[in-house]
Amino acid sequence: MLKTKLLDELINNIDIAPPTQPELIDIVLDSGAVNGGYLIGCLLYLKELEKKGYIKIRKISGSSIGAVCGFTYICDTLELYDDIYSNSRNDIICNLNLKKCSKMLKTFIYNQSNDFYTKFNNRLYIAYYDINQKCDICTYNYSSNKDLYLKLRYSTFLPLLINGNLSMNNKCDSCIPKPFYEDNKVLFINLTTYKKLFTAINVSSKNSMYKILHGIIDIHQFYTTGDKTELCSYINNWSFYDHILFRLRFIITFILKYTLALFIDLQKHYNDNNDKYKSIIINYMANLFRNYVLLVQI
Secondary structure: OOOOOHHHHHOOOOOOOOOOOOEEEEEEOOHHHHHHHHHHHHHHHHHHHHOOOOEEEEEEEEEOOHHHHHHHHHOOOOHHHHHHHHHHHHHHHHHHOOOOHHHHHHHHOOOOOOHHHHHHOOOOOEEEEOOOOOOEEEEEEEEEHHHHHHHHHHHHHOOOOOOOOOEOOEEEEEOOOOOOOOOOEEEEEEEOOOOHOOOOOOOOOOOHHHHHHHHHHHHHHHHHHHOOOOOEEEEHHOHHHHHHHHHHHHHHHHHHHHHHHHHHHHHHHHHHHHHHHHHHHHHHHHHHHHHHHHOOOO
């Protein structure tokens, strides 16, 4: 279990009683590769608040690791993230791929009851990028455990790093979650900060405990003071500057994903016309050799 003495003490030190009706909150979880530990720390804190009647989490939106962490929150298995990280860390270091992460997630989901997927319908919003349509897709209804797993795979598929391919079924990581714009509070947990970007692909730690503790402390400060922190903010309270930054990030990721889609289209076109292009190149090289080697005037 990831629950710590620190978490218990912080929750018990909240100096206000739970409200008569829990406060409704939606959550948006950011992308961040192996920085999911920060998200798990925040979610552990929120889970305790929910158990004690302070809040009620209605729905969660996420992309990449944010989608996986949202998944673990809804099925109440937050420790699954650290299990996956700890057991796949050596594979990431030695083989530079995330195959084992995907395999462990698949095994967990496929071992659940046949109706396991239903608890995520209209609660877990998973964002991924569709290369054929060249746009982001956000899905929140699932038809089976396999469908749920595939959507999580699409959202976490990093080109070249999973299995050496550029995409999975022409889908890949969207790099940005779909935000909610609701009347109730919408909590955004941000991993795209200057400090966090440098640790997004760092797996030097054997487990995620440092990042988890950091997440717990950050969200405790946010919840008890109401002030924006490095990780946490309410989208409802975003300034014009915050909205511009998020929109700028959307534009940058769109350009990167669109470039990837064009590259895949170009690669497919080349493969389909490989013999034709080879013939053109061979004729071109033959002409160069004829004109500048065989027929050159000495």
